[in-house]
Amino acid sequence: MTTPQKELLAGTQRALLHRIAVAQAEGRAPSLVAAVVRDGRAVWHGGRTCVDGHAPDENVQYRIGSITKTFTAVLVLRLREEGLLDLGDPLEKHLPGTGAGEATVAELLAHTAGLAAESPGPWWERTPGSLRPELSDVLGEQPLLHPVGRRHHYSNPGYTLLGALVEKLRGEPWEDVLRREVLEPLGLKRTSGRPRAPHAGGWAVHPWADAMLPEPAEDLGRMAPAGQLWSTTGDLSRFAAFLIKGDDRVLSAETVREMRTPAAPAESADVVDGVTYGLGLQIQHRHGRLLAGHSGSLPGFLASLFFSVADDVAADLVRIVADAEPRIPEPWRPMAEVDRSVLELAGQWYWGTHAFGLRLTADGLLSLEPLSGNGRRSRFRANGDGTWTGLEGYYAGELLRAVRRPDGGVSHLDLGSFVFARQPYDEEAPVPGGVDPEGWRGIG
Structure with a gap:
């Protein structure tokens, strides 16, 4: 029998500090905080900030966005463990009249x-x-974009429905149920629906200048079960330990294993990235390891909670063949003819501060891709009425349309309610939530 190592080696700790320092500096993050969990407890915390004299620690709250969905999934699975519902039950059985009851x-x-x-x-x-x-x-007049059960299509409104289901069966607000049934038993005292000091503020960083813009911190209302929570690395470390081993006060070990078992068919883009989805958890193959967890984002915040389930061995056969005998691509050919009204849509667009390139391809499709790093990408097919429909990934089935000014010029792109403008947080575009009237600024 071996004794678990309780502390990380000095060299490992320095490597971790170097990693987050590079991430904060190269990513131009106003602040960053991270933690490592081993044997059920946090064994390392680190923080970096652009403010001299201090760095955030494991007790500083940040908004965790869609990691909230994992908490909501835990509440739903508790209802299943108690026999109040079955996972195969149609929503209509417990929450009628939503329009998505099948x-x-x-x-x-x-x-x-x-x-x-x-x-x-x-x-x-x-x-x-x-x-x-x-x-x-939240759902609109036509909540369904795809046949039920046929494909994985990430949905924030879907978790709003799950939160409403929890409220219906418990007879209490979602956040009250969460506090009593999950946060308190697991000792997550610094996780809450609204920020509690000390907490970080949300900032947008200009993509082409070292300047910042404050982001609004809205109460999401009905959408809270999809992304409302604030938490700390201290609390998320304890939550990660629970997601690995379970806790009979909340969920059994068998049920948390079920959460991290693939339950959704992967989209083609996800197959390339090695990503699938379980019950409230994302599942990834990275560097020979199977990881489970969830990412999260809200304007001004990025969060990630992932843990290694078990070491895995990479299957090298496909890689060996591909390296030894790479496919010879077909010659590039231009379009047969160019529609100038579509060509003017091509180029650089911004969703908030995230830069995207929109290309018109020879097959008549529009292709949207992030200009740096990872991000949502999709191709779009023309509908013949000036609108375009997403073909894959996050935007599959979503509608893209160019909104024009009275003079006929393009004001902005509307993609599934997201506004893409020619400049980051363009004052000339109808950015939801508005733009701070003082504009971009430094820190001092």
């Missing part, structure tokens, strides 16, 4: 219910939840 509980958890990725109103992450007081406001 989807099962499991399909909602795994994002295979066919629902749209976003709410149809203004960008929900940057506007108050009071704009969406009812489920019908």
Whole structure:
């Protein structure tokens, strides 16, 4: 029998510090905090900031965005363990009248219910939840984009429905149930629906200048079960330990294993990235290891919680063949003819501060790709009425349209309620939530 190592070696700690220092400097993050968990406890914390004299620690709250979905999934699976529902139950059995009632509980958890990725109103992450007081406001008139159960299509409204399901069966607000049934038993005292000091502020960083813009911190209302929570690395370390081993006060070890078992067919883009989805958890193959967890983002914040389930051995046969006998690509050929009204859409666009390139390809499709790093990408097919429909990935089935000014020029792109403008947070575009009137600024 070997004794578990309780502390990381000095060289390992320095390597971790170097990693987050590079991430903060090269990523131009106003602040960054990280932690490592081993044997059920945090064995390393680190923080970096652009403010002299201090760095955030394991008790500073940040907004964790869609990691909230994993908490919501835990609540739903508790209802299953108690026999109050079955994962195969259609939503209509417990929460009638939503318009998405044929989807099962499991399909909602795994994002295979066919629902749209976003709410149809203004960008929900940057506007108050009071704009969406009812489920019908979140779902819109046509909540389903795809046949139920046929494909994985990530859906924020789907987790709004799961939160409403929890409220219906418990007879209490989602956040109250979460606090009593998950946060308190696991000792997550610094996780909450609204920020509690000390907490970080949300900032947008200009993509082409070392300047910042404050982001609004909205109460998401009905959308809270999809992305409302604030937490710390201290609390998330304890939550990660629970997701590995379970805790009978909350969920059994068998059920948390079920959460990290693939439950959704991977999209073609996800197959390339080695990503699938379980019940409230993302599952990834990275560098020979199987990882489970969830990422999260809201304007001004990025978060990631992943843990290694077990070491794996990479299958090298396909890689060996591909390296030894690479496929010879077909010659590039230009388009047969160019539609100038479409050509003017090509070029650089910004979703918030994230830069994307929109290309018109020889096969008549539009291709949207991030200009740096990872990000959502998709091709779009013309519908013949000036709109385009996404073909894969996050934007599969979502509608892209160019919104024009009275003079006929293009004001901005609307993609599933997201506004893409020619400049980051363009004051001339109808950016949901508005743009701070003082504009971009430094720190001092």
